[in-house]
Amino acid sequence: NAGVTQTPKFRILKIGQSMTLQCTQDMNHNYMYWYRQDPGMGLKLIYYSVGAGITDKGEVPNGYNVSRSTTEDFPLRLELAAPSQTSVYFCASSYDDGAYSNQPQHFGDGTRLSIL
Amino acid sequence: KNEVEQSPQNLTAQEGEFITINCSYSVGISALHWLQQHPGGGIVSLFMLSSGKKKHGRLIATINIQEKHSSLHITASHPRDSAVYICAVRNSGTYKYIFGTGTRLKVLA
Numbered sequence: 001n002a003g004v005t006q007t008p009k010f011r012i013l014k015i016g017q018s019m020t021l022q023c024t025q026d027m028n029h030n031y032m033y034w035y036r037q038d039p040g041m042g043l044k045l046i047y048y049s050v051g052a053g054i055t056d057k058g059e060v061p062n063g064y065n066v067s068r069s070t071t072e073d074f075p076l077r078l079e080l081a082a083p084s085q086t087s088v089y090f091c092a093s094s095y096d097d098g099a100y101s102n103q104p105q106h107f108g109d110g111t112r113l114s115i116l
Numbered sequence: 117k118n119e120v121e122q123s124p125q126n127l128t129a130q131e132g133e134f135i136t137i138n139c140s141y142s143v144g145i146s147a148l149h150w151l152q153q154h155p156g157g158g159i160v161s162l163f164m165l166s167s168g169k170k171k172h173g174r175l176i177a178t179i180n181i182q183e184k185h186s187s188l189h190i191t192a193s194h195p196r197d198s199a200v201y202i203c204a205v206r207n208s209g210t211y212k213y214i215f216g217t218g219t220r221l222k223v224l225a
Contacts, residue, residue: 035215042120042202042215058212090159104149105213107159 023091
C-alpha cells in the first residue's frame, strides 16, 4: 500500500529553469494538496484539488501551476524557477474536506528543491 | 500573531521522561491534527481530534475546545521519539488546514 508517492526526492535547479514535481496516490482520495515548508515556518498551501478536473489556489500560488487530469495524479509545475522557491514541497491527499468526517490528510515524503 | 502557536519550539529530554507539547489556536476549528516529521522529512499522522482525548501506545493527545488548546503527551520517552511534532487545525469555516511551526524534540539516551 504505497499511499502518497512524490518524485523526485531531491532536485537542484538553476534560476529560470522549469520542472514538474510529481505526486500520485492510490487511496482513491478526491482531495489533493500541495504545500511548501520553509525553515521555521508552518506548511503553507500552494494549490489544492477537490477532484479530477478541479483545482484552486491556496495561500501561496504565485509561480506555480497544477493540473488534475486523473484522481490519482496531481503534478505541481514550476515555471521560471526563482531562489524564493527553494523549499521542501509536500503533497497530501484526503478522503474529503473534513465537512462530514474527520479523516486525516496523508502526506508524501517530500521533495527538497534548491534553486541556485 | 500566528493562528496556531506551539510551545516549546525546542525540547531536549532524557530517555524515560514524560513529555508535553502544547498547541493553542485562535480560530474556530472542526478538528485538530497532530503530525510527526522525522529527520528524513516524511510527515506521519499521529492523531485527529475534535474533542476529548485519544491514546495510541505511549502517545496521548487531548483537546479543550473551550480553551482552544491541545496537548500531546509522550510517556516513557525514547530516542526514537526524536522528531518534529506539528499541530495543525482544520478551519471550521474554510476547511483548510493551518499549521503550527512545529516543536523539535530530541530525546537523549
